[in-house]
Amino acid sequence: MSIKMPAPDETVLARRGEIVAAMRAIVPGEGVIDKADELRPYESDALTAYRQPPMVVVLPETTEQVAAILRWCHANRVKVVPRGAGTSLSGGALPLADGVLLGMARFNRILDVDYADRLVVVQPGVTNLAITRAVEDDGFYYAPDPSSQIACTIGGNVAENSGGVHCLKYGLTTNNVLGVEFVTIEGEVLRVGGRGLEPAGLDLLGVIVGSEGLLGVVTEVTVRILPRPETARALLIGFPEVEGAGRCVADVIAAGIIPAGMEMMDKPAVHAAEAFVQVGYPLDVEALLIVELDGPAAECSHLLEEVETIARANGAVSIRISTDDAERVAFWAGRKAAFPAAGRLAPDYLCMDGTIPRRRLPDVLARMRALSEQYGLGVINVFHAGDGNLHPLILYDANKPGELEHAEAFGADILRLCVEVGGVLTGEHGVGVEKRDLMPVMFSPVDLAQQQRVKCAFDPDLLLNPGKMFPELHRCAELGRMHVHRGVLPFPDLPRF
């Protein structure tokens, strides 16, 4: 574990009994967990290389309880880490030894389904897939579909601004959330956005989504739902070289086509997935593309033909087109099993998440192969080709001393490469702990200070999820310092905080 969390505050650790009692006074019964063996399941999220049991877990059931917990923690200067289902791949829910872990799992009710305005109001602990399940019989669905959608919660999706394979066409979480109720660290319950298409005033909703639990705790979410497309069909296209696949993706978009999903796998990923699920992927190709088209049947058949023509023009050696939904699902099965398939190639893997301008893909893959040789660690690549979001899986063995650190260094080099070619550190998994110390690769100290000032506006004492996202937490007073001219503050009539 090469990334260090803030050192626990001894004075807070010494008050553990008092803190647990205060939590019990707010949330009765089994909603407060403080026994060592019962804290264990909460010690990590899906970034399992990092583990830390929390001081105490609290599982509130009502917004009032959340407000009371935050108000108490704020008054007593105790840190709080919010958690949904714990599926974060970036360590967003990694607990703190001197912090309260605020689990939102009991907020598991769907509050309202409104077909007239095509929206659903849910509590944050409802899973992503449960929203679609609740409306699918009426022909609707919730579009963002992170691969952990069976387990991950909508609250976690809001915190991380989660994506999925369909976000090229349908957007990330932020494009599908209409409003939230959230509680500030001061215990104030606020609503931003609502059932209308646009919030009034500053778009605070836009900055809360994707804030990784650092600005507030979301207690209710309103999402928009979409009518299920009439048909969906997929093509499975094999290429003898990555460049052809990359050109095919660019040409599809240049032809005016925005597929519902456009995924690429490199040869090692294809082999790993095929060995795992046996869905008939071609094994003699360097790159495999899955292109899904949805919409009216007439549109799908028209676009399938266009994509097929484009694929052939770019040297595709194998093309299969799904004839029914079972076959379409089979095309996806290998891609969706890529992570567990990687788990069979090595005891452990790290999943990276950079985005690059697509035109740089062949170059980036070549340099990644060189890095793989340099580090002596295998890497397999699956990625959302349509939007340039890479998911290299670095294979390693945590039981070999030093190999995790080695894999992390390899991953950091990949992400530096993404930024160098004009891309970003994370396309959908979030910064969390994992990419925290790389933030200066992408942002200058001034850029980061501006982001942190927004944090200070919501949480001036830096009690919410500290140790995530920002490599260094500056005290808010230090960041807020202003140039004072001749000892006089300009505009003395304005309130300041």
Next chain:
Amino acid sequence: MVGAIRPDSADALAAIIADAASDGTRLRLRGGGSKDAIGAPTPDARIVDMRGFSGVVDYDPPELVLTVKAGTPLAEVQALVADQGQMLAFDPFDHGAMLGCADGEATIGGIVAAGVAGPTRVSRGAARDHLLGFVGVSGRGERFVAGAKVVKNVTGYDLPKLITGSWGRLAAITEVTLKVLPAPRLQRTLGVAGLDPAAAISAMARAMGSAAEVSAAAHLQDWNGAPLTAIRLDGFPSSVEARAAIITALIDGVAPVADEEAARLWPAITTAAPLPTDVPLWRIVAPAARMPDVIAAVGGRWLLDWAGGLLWLASTDDAQAIRAAAMQAGGHAMLVRADAETRAAVPALHPQPKALATLEERVRRAFDPAGVFETGRF
């Protein structure tokens, strides 16, 4: 107003802002001035003309990303992408004619700062959904970068969302990166005449909830002498035809609107052109299903866009009463057009509840601690 100043580099802009923070001048950021008539008059503010920041920085059509300086005219940006068979991913429009000045002056930075979104808001989203990154100078006089130049990014806080619709109160935007999309090959509009507001909203909801992938839906109180509900389909020709058949089966009495008429209809809806111009113009956003209640509660002429989620209202009713009706329906009301005296007395933006207003104030101070951009316009 105090004379305008026109910087042409981020350094010059930063110096202007830093000086203003020191000497107590307040700065009103301005692009082409197409929206000058929105908000309270600000006689004491110095105008910073942002048109010195002009030109394309990077545009690679297959990447679906365009980076352009903020002072570039909207019309130029739209012509640039149209030339490549593309469009901005949202549906910006020029407020010029609507606010009594010439069209063609609006800049892309002004569009972003005002969060402008036309009829396809209901299907493709707004400026907030497609601003990927920006460069700006904060009220501290510091140049900073936020977001990025790729279509998918969650690195750090989504400050592009926050800057969109912030009306020049957080930072001066010098460069924007926007998502672009392929332009549809074909647009077809279907119309049904004679529906009352509730029936029109219900018909639009059925259309939006169908597999017809409706791009835009609007309802006019009076078009050629009768109410008109209009539904637009965009896309590949074969697809548009199939979807038109879905709508025809779904809504009684629906018929195609001729292309020439549709070409007049949508710009008229976008800029609320059919409404009288000599009374205050309001922009009310609320859940569509509740909009009939709003219409019943207010007087005046109106039209509905965004499948009923946006009400353009020309009304002499009391501002408080209009805002109360909007709030009652779970929405909010912005005063877009009125005489200077009214604008000096009635805030343009809908006032927020106190706790939220306090938080907004803190966020504004996070960008602009000295209040350089607090001109009193909003």
